[in-house]
Amino acid sequence: MGAGTDVSAFSDFVLRLHERSRIEDPAALLHWSIAELADILHADCGWAGWADLWNGNDVEVCGAVAYGLPDDFQSFWDSIRREDLLARDVIATGNAQACYDRQGERHTDGMIALSDRYNIRKMTVVCELRSDGEPSLFMSFYRGDRGARPLDEAETQFVRCAIDHLARLSARRCEAESGRAALLVNDEGRIVFAPPDSLRFLRERWPGARANYLPFAFTSPAAEPTRSVTDGVVVQSRRLGGYFSRPFHLVHLRPAGAFDTLTPRERQVADEIAKGHTHKEIARRLAMSPNTVRNHTQTILGKLGLSNRAMLASMATSSAAI
Template identity: 45%
Template structure:
């Protein structure tokens, strides 16, 4: 199949990308993009997603593929420090690193990868994210000794297209009225995050680098509320196309009762249950005056003017 990398094809891809972004899950949108760009540039296989290509830790944080066997990512992980394309990007900042099995520059790992999966020509395009250590990448493969490497115009086409893919995927993953969303993998690595979320979490977790949550998100498929280092998140599994699994997370904020004493928490629980001061006093074995003093302390700590405002705050947190 002949590659098509002209302006008309680029415009058509971008238009369809944004049309599909209205209905597709962000990971499904990335998968469609990888497949579409692979077909457009006549590549036999493609691999794309998020990677940390720092000198000390080459890591695939989440990816999808086209026409590659399930063990490809695992095999690549075993030879990743011999990946000449990753090395070229790290050491020289090369925009479009390439590898030719019939060329003269090799490592044992690259030869093994090429021969095992019958791919002779490699090219990788990377979109550098200035806010996070991870970057969106797209690797393209062609098979056969006579296969040609991607031409300069094809590489420029893919680089421009990947810019739009990153924007569309992030908008979809981080969308919402408050904008406080993240896309993370199963180890807690942050792949995408709105600036508002990064600022909010750095305020809550002083010294947080923004690269990884302090704890792994729990593995489950249903939408749930979880607490990580006293911060509440709404978490949901993304499409299972990705390897490793990815999660959408919405920041709900700190638990409003975190700063309360045990006794104050007990009183808040009874207030939420609709008990009066006398009834709470009887349950806890203290005087009504003590209950009133604790209640006033709770109102002050939570910034609530009265019990009605306190109840609204409690119910809002519970709903979250």
């Protein structure tokens, strides 16, 4: 194992990865990892994400991030994806890695075009091989010099172990309480990544849903977090970082509770009541008249089937939905 990919280097990478996983979502972890690993491996550039490898040669990259590559890299790859020899080899052999050499003897027109367009001479992909048909996490590293070599066995082993840690930490970040779900999806509502418990939640709630997609209409939300109620399930979505060729969204799902029937303004009033504020104090804090606060309070009590503010305060304090 080379000096750049020895046990010490791997331990250092894993320690830093674990530290970042405490605060970063799976997409941000991937973005950080591809840059760090490219530097460790002395690669000129890299590409990483989640790919559906289970449709023959018609591989689909559900979401990816590029390092050291132009913004149009994924769109160009999409145009030649059926000629990608790396994907073909992984699917045909069942191996978790594959290499392509522009100076070698095995080519397709698409691989030649990709190599020449982005000045990539040596390509190595390493991926996880999932048995459940879900998208696989992959990392590709590229070297452009004519005298460069593909990743050697020690380097690919380094990447394979890094992917394993990244996949586990990403699943841990998405783990939710029982009866809830957390998923990474793209703009089309395609599920890019989700731990088993989250997929189980979806299938129990929507047993006839289309596989690999959110079981409800999902339109790309704005940069601000969004919240809605669908089929008795609260859907909260947050758009992730601007470093992806196509947007990712972190979606949280949970069964709707009593407070989820309230409008956002009513929830604000209920929250203030739970804090013990009077109508006048709430009016001042929320920039509305005391009469409007009273009207909201009566509406809230009616929706929740409560008779007074004390009961509302008690319910609001104990409810995780507020």
